[in-house]
Amino acid sequence: MAPLEKIEGVFIHEKAIVETGHIGRGTRVWAFAHILGGAIIGKNCNICDHTFIEGDVVVGDNVTIKCGVYLWDGLRIENNVFIGPNATFTNDMRPRSKSYPENYLKTIIGRGGSIGANATIICGVTVGQWAMVGAGSVVTKDVPDYALVYGNPAGVRGYICECTRNLAFEDSVARCECGKAYQVTTEGVVRTE
Numbered sequence: 001m002a003p004l005e006k007i008e009g010v011f012i013h014e015k016a017i018v019e020t021g022h023i024g025r026g027t028r029v030w031a032f033a034h035i036l037g038g039a040i041i042g043k044n045c046n047i048c049d050h051t052f053i054e055g056d057v058v059v060g061d062n063v064t065i066k067c068g069v070y071l072w073d074g075l076r077i078e079n080n081v082f083i084g085p086n087a088t089f090t091n092d093m094r095p096r097s098k099s100y101p102e103n104y105l106k107t108i109i110g111r112g113g114s115i116g117a118n119a120t121i122i123c124g125v126t127v128g129q130w131a132m133v134g135a136g137s138v139v140t141k142d143v144p145d146y147a148l149v150y151g152n153p154a155g156v157r158g159y160i161c162e163c164t165r166n167l168a169f170e171d172s173v174a175r176c177e178c179g180k181a182y183q184v185t186t187e188g189v190v191r192t193e
Helices: none
Strands: 075-077 107-109 147-151 154-159 173-175 181-185 188-191
Antiparallel strands (some): 147 154
């Protein structure tokens, strides 16, 4: 498919290659980004220099993808996600040259999640809503909603508010300085107000 030169309401840098028409209004695609046909990109996204997005990728609205990030088939990124520079995603647990799985494992980055610079996300995991993955971490298993994880392998080191402040739980309840309240339930941490 030939690169698209213009999509109404979308900025595409002259040195970007965009082969999908599924890009929402207000999105900006910067130099040396390459987006394959079939990819779906939401509204008001910022796709920075030197990024690559395969065809079976879905990116929600208001997502920031910093420089040097490659999004492989099977990745689902929900709204309001931040992906830091050079974050790495995988989509095959047992890769071999010229050997392709029938289906790629789905990896989900939940709404409001943040992936730190140079973090590695192993395929098949879900990073929960509003969770934050520290820079350089290696995520090998699911991350709970609102969790702050870091290390290799990444482990839960605490919980954070949607505003990014640390949450201090007392009797399973936490109230952030910003006014939001949270509770620990059998389902995990949930926002109560």
